[in-house]
Amino acid sequence: MxxxxxxxxxxxxxxxxxxxxxxxxxxxxxxxxxxxxxxxxxxxxxxxxxxxxxxxxxxxxxxxxxLNIQEDTDAERIVACLHPPDQTKEELLLLVDLGVLVKDVRIEHPVYGDLTASIMVSNRKEALQFLEKINETKAAYLSELTEGVHLHTLSAKDSATLDEAEQALRHAGFLLE
Missing domain, CATH: 1.10.10.10 (Winged helix-like DNA-binding domain superfamily/Winged helix DNA-binding domain)
Incomplete structure (x- = not known):
């Protein structure tokens, strides 16, 4: 060195x-x-x-x-979700197991307006590392500021994968409609 x-x-x-x-x-x-x-x-x-x-x-x-900008062949979608903090792991694993990249989490704060935090997890290992870092630092989830309401920007290889992810979120009771 x-x-x-x-x-x-x-x-x-x-x-x-x-x-x-x-x-x-x-x-x-x-x-x-x-x-x-x-x-x-x-x-x-x-x-x-x-x-x-x-x-x-x-x-x-x-x-x-x-960020490789040439990734415009991927499909992208913003979904609205609602769940308590203890279901974040289930939500993230559900999405990454379907082949979805969870780019961020976004909330609308009554004072600060839109707040967005990068997540960028696309597989179980990354999701679990993200959750471990939250636990280690005792950080709060952004969604705790809005009683569980939040948005995610999702990216996948095609719209069909995002349709499947949205349906899985709906089935799990996480999709805000």
Missing amino acids: KDKKKLIGEERRKQILHWLQSEETPLTGNELAERAQVSRQVIVGDITLLKARGVPIMATSQGYVY
Whole structure:
């Protein structure tokens, strides 16, 4: 590790972008900091600068991801859901088991307006890691601010998969209609 060169300024931001575009899984701020030989806080600043330039980077609970915009062949849908916090695991696993990417959760707050948080889980492992992080940090679900009412942006390979997911949510009693 001592033979690694510390990356400076714009060179570092270009390298961060390259790393994010090259990886299929999220990279944490700590991973990027180690690679660039800087602090995690420097990476947070770099990510902010890249986002300000319009670079499609999203912070997820698993780390940073580069959003490939060419994914417009996927179907996407926003669904309204209602359930208590203790059913979040059931909801997420139901969706990812059908091959659905749960992109985010969104609520309408009476003071702050629309609040959106990235989730970006597409399989059981990612969903369980997300839930574990919620439990470890004792964080509240956004939906707790709205008595369980929330929206999800869902993405799948086709509309039929999203139809199946919507029907499964309805059958489980999670779909708000």
